[in-house]
Amino acid sequence: MADKILTEAKDKMKKAAENLQRELGQIRAGRANASILDRVMVTYYGVPTPLNQMASITIPEARILMITPFDKTMIQEVEKAIMQSDVGITPANDGTVIRLVIPQLTEERRKELAKDVKKEAENAKIAVRNIRRDAMEAYKKQEKAGDITEDDLRESEKEVQTATDNSIKEIDAIAAEKEQELLEV
Template sequence: MKVSNPILKEAQAKMTKSEEALQRELGNIRAGRANASLLSRINVEYYGVETPLNQMAQISVPEARVLLVTPYDKSVLKDVERAILASDLGISPANDGSAIRLVIPQLTEERRKELAKQVKATSENGKIAVRNIRRDMMDQLKKSEKDGELNEDQLHDLEEQAQKVTDASIKSIDQITADKEKEILEG
């Protein structure tokens, strides 16, 4: 939806960022399928510096439930393996001397339902963020009217636009959530 008011534009940009943040956070939830974003939070000590794994290794998905981590520098293979073991992934790495394989275990029905609940809770936090942005936007619009920058009709029109922007963002969050739940439950 195209908006022209600067207050609405700023709020719309913030809402889009909230949607993107939700998508990133949901990407970290393991759905029984191999996904390179599962390793996005893992850092490896490389020459005394904590370095993100994805900057020092190629991460590929050769099969649906397998992640292949191939370090650019083979001398850090043991360090990468140690970092994966120390992470909260709960997956045991298999080191073949040149790369590390991570086999994502099949999820139980109970675990799928737990993950679906986690997705819903994370989604609700995204919606709360969007509603907070909407509240701030409405406050700014009312302040603009109070300061004489807007008349009552303009305020009413902008409030309607603000609601449409908010509804579109909530709908987008619902779609992101539905896609992730489907991925988890079908796994």
């Protein structure tokens, strides 16, 4: 039972770090990154479909995303979906492909995005700490019920704390990498 609590806590902490990675992937850093289009949904014959399932997304140059729909008749729908999304880039349609030119970020915007990265990282750390708290409470309940000894409780708490420290280090590394990417000109 005690191992199950630790395993669940580690899994949840890993998911918090993965979620941070996904959230930070949505922040565009002045260079082309296909993940900024992950949330774009295109109405494909009446069904909302993720853009990456109905078009190939390539990066021919550092600041250009090229979208080639598999079904050429859907190019207008794809363009419309990109314009309606929160990507913030106007697509250029030449009839066969859509190009998104990623604008260069200003210094002020870079610093603003770096603050957003720190805020997202802090939210991920809070999630990890809440997971730690829940695991510690579960261990204490087991100890009160007599399922584990006080020594087992202390050992389990140390293991949870170690997992928490590792997750927070991973979150800090992810955030630092994204900040570095943002502040790089």
